[in-house]
Amino acid sequence: MSNENLYITEGMPIENNRKQNEGIVYFEYLHFNGADLFTVVCLPKKEGKFPTVIYRSPYVDADQDRKEEAIANRHLTTHQEWIKSGYAVVYQHCRGRGKSGGDCIPYINEREDGLFLQEWIRRQPFYNGELFLCGGSYMAAVHFVTAPFAEDIKGAVLRLKDTERYTGYYRNGFYKMGLHGRWYVDMYKNKTMPRKNYTHESFHILPLSDFSRQVFGESVANFDEILKHPDPKDDFWNTRDGGGESRGAADHANIPILFETAFYDIFTDGIFKMWRGLGSETKAKSALAVHPFGHGCRGEVEPINFENGSLNKEFANYQIRWMDYARGKGEPPFELGKITYYKLFDSKWCCDDFEQPRDSLKFVLGEETVSYRYDPHDPASFKGGLSANFGGNYWQDPPNLRQDIITLYTPEFREDTFVKGKMRAQLKVKSDCEDTCFYMRIMLCKKEGDYGLRDDINQISNFCEEYVSNSEILMDFSFDDHAFVIQKGERLRIDISSSAFPHYVRHTNRKGLFSAQTETKVAHNTVILKDSYLEIPVEK
Numbered sequence: 001m002s003n004e005n006l007y008i009t010e011g012m013p014i015e016n017n018r019k020q021n022e023g024i025v026y027f028e029y030l031h032f033n034g035a036d037l038f039t040v041v042c043l044p045k046k047e048g049k050f051p052t053v054i055y056r057s058p059y060v061d062a063d064q065d066r067k068e069e070a071i072a073n074r075h076l077t078t079h080q081e082w083i084k085s086g087y088a089v090v091y092q093h094c095r096g097r098g099k100s101g102g103d104c105i106p107y108i109n110e111r112e113d114g115l116f117l118q119e120w121i122r123r124q125p126f127y128n129g130e131l132f133l134c135g136g137s138y139m140a141a142v143h144f145v146t147a148p149f150a151e152d153i154k155g156a157v158l159r160l161k162d163t164e165r166y167t168g169y170y171r172n173g174f175y176k177m178g179l180h181g182r183w184y185v186d187m188y189k190n191k192t193m194p195r196k197n198y199t200h201e202s203f204h205i206l207p208l209s210d211f212s213r214q215v216f217g218e219s220v221a222n223f224d225e226i227l228k229h230p231d232p233k234d235d236f237w238n239t240r241d242g243g244g245e246s247r248g249a250a251d252h253a254n255i256p257i258l259f260e261t262a263f264y265d266i267f268t269d270g271i272f273k274m275w276r277g278l279g280s281e282t283k284a285k286s287a288l289a290v291h292p293f294g295h296g297c298r299g300e301v302e303p304i305n306f307e308n309g310s311l312n313k314e315f316a317n318y319q320i321r322w323m324d325y326a327r328g329k330g331e332p333p334f335e336l337g338k339i340t341y342y343k344l345f346d347s348k349w350c351c352d353d354f355e356q357p358r359d360s361l362k363f364v365l366g367e368e369t370v371s372y373r374y375d376p377h378d379p380a381s382f383k384g385g386l387s388a389n390f391g392g393n394y395w396q397d398p399p400n401l402r403q404d405i406i407t408l409y410t411p412e413f414r415e416d417t418f419v420k421g422k423m424r425a426q427l428k429v430k431s432d433c434e435d436t437c438f439y440m441r442i443m444l445c446k447k448e449g450d451y452g453l454r455d456d457i458n459q460i461s462n463f464c465e466e467y468v469s470n471s472e473i474l475m476d477f478s479f480d481d482h483a484f485v486i487q488k489g490e491r492l493r494i495d496i497s498s499s500a501f502p503h504y505v506r507h508t509n510r511k512g513l514f515s516a517q518t519e520t521k522v523a524h525n526t527v528i529l530k531d532s533y534l535e536i537p538v539e540k
Contacts, residue, residue, distance in 0.1 A: 022084055023042055023045050023076055023080070025042045025073060027071070027072045028041065030092075035095050035102030037102075038092065039093075040072045040091045041088065041090050042072075044086055049127060049128035050088040050126050051087050052089070052121055052130065053088070055089065055090070055092070057098075058096075058187065063093070064098055064099065066099075075089070096189065104189060106187045107141070107241075111245050114143065114146040130154045131152050132153070132156060133153060134319065135157075137160045140160065144158070144245075155255055155326025157322055159260035160297075161270075163246045163249045164270055164273070165237065165243025166243070167269060168267065171456070171504070173230035174505060175515075176504060177503070177504065179385065182390070197216075197217070203502075204377075204506065206518050206520070207515060208516075209515045211227070221241070228515060230513070230514060250278060255282070256286055258286065258288075258318075259287070260289045260290070261288070261290050263342070265387060266388065266389060267295075268387040268481065269388070269480040269481070284336060287337070287339075288334075289334055290340070291309055291342055306347065307347045315334070317333075339354040341483055344483065354483075357540070360536060362534070365494065366530065369530075371526040373403065374436065374509070374523045380499045386441075386454055387454060389504075395450065396450040396451070396452050407493060408494045408529070412489050413489065419538060420482070420537055420538075421483075423442060423453075427477070427496070428472055428475075428528040428532050430470050431467075431526070433509040435509065437458060439496070440477050441495040441497075443492065443495070445493050454480055454482060458475055474531075508521065
């Protein structure tokens with residue numbers, strides 16, 4: 001770090017009038033790379049040096065017009081358990097958010113700002129030589145980009161985010177407008193450009209490469225480049241705009257990391273893949289916990305608030321206990337090297353390697369052939385992003401809601417059946433277009449309604465580069481890991497369509513880079529059911 005970037009304002013201790021609170025709190029504005037970054041420091045009241053937990057957040061817009069003293073006192077209250085356990089907490093507003101200056105451009109500047117904050121802490125009198133990283137979603141991403149981690153980073157709790165940026169942007173080449181799209185619009189220059197020319201339908205712009213100019217009123221290279229690279233093997237994903245700074249950040253970190261996801265998180269698949277790719281040394285001292293809810297970890301807003309499903313209630317103070325374990329001060333709250341997960345509709349927590357079972361059940365989807373008309377200007381809609389987009393889970397719409405949604409069912413199950421791992425499907429299809437897509441959504445039929453489980457989307461060109469119109473082709477579908485019980489008498493519902501608004505950008509039914517398409521075409525798509533199937537992994 002250059003000295004010219006190391007100007008720091010004097011900290012301002014704040015009187016704490018709340019008797020139930022312990023500790024000391026003050027705030028600082030750290031000047032770095034042209035911006036004043038608002039930073040709150042919470043310390044135990046006793047004299048000494050302390051292990052320090054670092055948070056950096058962009059989700060602080062409500063603090064923009066609040067008094068610094070009020071913000072700091074709130075953090076002192078929020079982080080009481082850390083302070084009582086002997087930890088210091090440093091909480092910073094990300095650049096361009098809350099009280100921090102500068103412009104927020106998603107992911108850009110986070111590496112430098114994060115490393116600067118770590119270096120600043122090392123210069124403080126409370127620093128004891130131990131740093132711990134903590135945060136969820138983007139608040140985990142800002143730590144991943146600081147890898148490889150310095151020697152004084154002794155442990156981490158990194159929740160609800162994986163290290164591969166592609167998984168947040170795309171699925172099988174389909175841009176996730178329901179995850180990255182609307183999130184990026186909200187994040188970009190949030191303070192200096194609070195109003196954008198945006199609705200969900202903005203992602204119908206043709207060509208989509210014009211999106212930033214029409215929505216933001218300016219070209220945004222960071223966003224525009226993402227739309228040019230739907231292939232996960234593209235070298236773009238090794239660049240800064242593609243998240244190259246964080247790729248593999250956890251693989252060989254060799255520190256105890258507690259990862260967390262949910263079966264209806266937006267990064268479920270990416271986190272399971274990240275866990276399975278960890279080096280043996282890192283995995284042996286780490287753990288993964290998976291709860292049954294969504295990205296917000298709030299069972300009360302889910303269609304089913306699963307009994308005993310809250311990590312905070314079932315594993316009280318698990319984040320502090322994890323850091324204590326990393327310091328050699330106690331036992332970990334989760335079994336090391338394993339996945340602790342909630343078994344839906346059986347109301348119990350399990351812990352194992354979560355390997356794909358050897359046994360499975362295979363269901364042929366029917367005997368007939370079904371066809372429908374897919375018009376990109378009138379895409380089908382589905383409730384809830386499940387495990388790949390924002391929105392979590394909802395009770396689903398009625399079956400066969402539109403002519404371009406085909407609803408099918410498995411037979412009723414004759415006994416309780418534990419489904420664990422990845423469900424898979426194969427469709428035999430044909431289309432009168434040079435390229436098109438097919439979408440599948442799997443649901444569990446409960447007495448209360450149809451409960452969303454998983455979805456997947458894919459396009460013909462991923463399986464056949466030179467598709468001949470109206471020729472039959474096999475397409476594979478893979479659904480994110482899950483663990484749930486199908487109870488006796490229940491059945492699965494399968495919806496097939498060719499669009500899923502507002503989760504995935506519509507397919508134009510034309511071949512080539514999706515963001516460069518200037519026209520759409522109506523497709524007449526067909527599924528040959530007798531040669532199509534759903535396969536579910538079953539744990540005996």
